[in-house]
Amino acid sequence: MTPITNCVGCPVGDASNVGEGDRCPMTDRRWKSGAMLFSAGEPASAVWFVKKGTVVLSKPADQPDADGITWAVRGPGAFLGLEALVRDTYVDSARAVTDVCACVTSLRELEAWLDRKHTAARAVLQCAVQAQVDDSPRRASADGSAVRRVAEWLLDGGHEQEWHGLPRRLVAGFLGMQPETLSRALASLATIGAVEVTRRSITVTNRNTLTQAAGRH
Amino acid sequence: MTPITNCVGCPVGDASNVGEGDRCPMTDRRWKSGAMLFSAGEPASAVWFVKKGTVVLSKPADQPDADGITWAVRGPGAFLGLEALVRDTYVDSARAVTDVCACVTSLRELEAWLDRKHTAARAVLQCAVQAQVDDSPRRASADGSAVRRVAEWLLDGGHEQEWHGLPRRLVAGFLGMQPETLSRALASLATIGAVEVTRRSITVTNRNTLTQAAGRH
DNA sequence: CGTGTAATTGAGGATGATCAACCAAGGTGG
DNA sequence: CCACCTTGGTTGATCATCCTCAATTACACG
Numbered sequence A, B: 001m002t003p004i005t006n007c008v009g010c011p012v013g014d015a016s017n018v019g020e021g022d023r024c025p026m027t028d029r030r031w032k033s034g035a036m037l038f039s040a041g042e043p044a045s046a047v048w049f050v051k052k053g054t055v056v057l058s059k060p061a062d063q064p065d066a067d068g069i070t071w072a073v074r075g076p077g078a079f080l081g082l083e084a085l086v087r088d089t090y091v092d093s094a095r096a097v098t099d100v101c102a103c104v105t106s107l108r109e110l111e112a113w114l115d116r117k118h119t120a121a122r123a124v125l126q127c128a129v130q131a132q133v134d135d136s137p138r139r140a141s142a143d144g145s146a147v148r149r150v151a152e153w154l155l156d157g158g159h160e161q162e163w164h165g166l167p168r169r170l171v172a173g174f175l176g177m178q179p180e181t182l183s184r185a186l187a188s189l190a191t192i193g194a195v196e197v198t199r200r201s202i203t204v205t206n207r208n209t210l211t212q213a214a215g216r217h
Numbered sequence C: 001c002g003t004g005t006a007a008t009t010g011a012g013g014a015t016g017a018t019c020a021a022c023c024a025a026g027g028t029g030g
Numbered sequence D: 001c002c003a004c005c006t007t008g009g010t011t012g013a014t015c016a017t018c019c020t021c022a023a024t025t026a027c028a029c030g
Helices: A011-015 A107-116 A120-140 A146-155 A168-174 A179-191 A207-214 B011-015 B107-116 B120-140 B146-155 B168-174 B179-191 B207-214
Strands: A027-031 A036-038 A046-052 A055-058 A070-074 A093-096 A100-106 A195-197 A202-204 B027-031 B036-038 B046-052 B055-058 B070-074 B093-096 B100-106 B195-197 B202-204
Touching: A011 A120, A036 A046, A046 A107, A055 A168, A070 A120, A070 A168, A100 A107, A107 A120, A107 B120, A120 B107, A120 B120, A146 A179, A146 A207, A168 A179, A179 A195, B011 B120, B036 B046, B046 B107, B055 B168, B070 B120, B070 B168, B100 B107, B107 B120, B146 B179, B146 B207, B168 B179, B179 B195
Parallel strands: none
Antiparallel strands: A027 A100, A036 A093, A046 A100, A055 A070, A055 A093, A195 A202, B027 B100, B036 B093, B046 B100, B055 B070, B055 B093, B195 B202
């Protein structure tokens, strides 16, 4: 989750041989916390690469005003909107939850780049698979009790990284539960001494107890 | 879901320029229905490309004997085990649910191929993103009542394609519910006249009613 | 025609969602 | 500096939903 500050060292930039005088097809842009990068259903014509900050992906809600369920977090090093490669529209909405710096490129440019550069597709592939793998365990944890899921999530260390300081309602949605349930689950973990919880922070105090609660053998 | 019969027309073969005398790095193998291709946690040293048949991906179960929850289906045109690119071990288990024909290659060969062939990474990327997109809507349907989820799934036409004839317990696991609940949900959809259900077949009789049940506006 | 497996049906109980009230904290304006 | 309002988090009570366990039925197989 360390920010990417320039093109040398950035996977996209490296794949473009920026260091050797070549040009990266993607250009920087910034979003304020809370801003939408793109919405589900919009024509998919651009692709993003996150360099700094955190973005959450969510499904379209039934009511157009409310947000859907957050199902993934993306930080520095992740691509957004790659579905443009295989679809006409985006499948989910991306919203910045911190101030975000990301590189953008049009689908057309991206495709030209992928065709031109030997290493480009390889680099993108790497990132895409990484994202897939990161999401995958989360899905598995969709079963089990609420307490168990929360414990599992705490053990993954998710809270220390990207989630630190994020609104609880997002965390709850991500874990597939209501904010109230998350609150109760945390309270329950606090009573067995696994964590200490305040309104704005979660501290793991006893990893063993937490592991027990997660039901890992 | 149409089987891929030879290397010309196969994305992998095409990316290897097989038609122009080049060689594809992947070699055919066959599995009987029920066989495991690989298990979660095993050292990730090979990658598969499905040409014919259906494979389900599942998470490791708590008890080593039982299967975990099926969370995805892969048919012809999908890669399996791509996590080898970014991890040492497989994150889930792949089991053939029909007779399966798939091409295999070692991670080493795959990487060499990706580096050598201009179009290779591009082709793999395309497949990986496609899989990601296919999985993504399923996850969204993880909320809503059981009946709603089943209706949604029927409308997606999933049952006509890869799932046709698959054991119900797998379908249930995939939809995030118990076989009993699936059974009840189907019964409930049958009473409102949306579907006709026998022990081994599901027929959509009234698409409108089904859409209603799915809660789509 | 038995036998075993998978699907169904039923009853009971645990879990989480919902609705509502309450509480902490930050920002704003007087 | 303090009342006020707004936002987000917690707690409580109730209820629908789904899981569990058990018994029964359908179907494929030898």
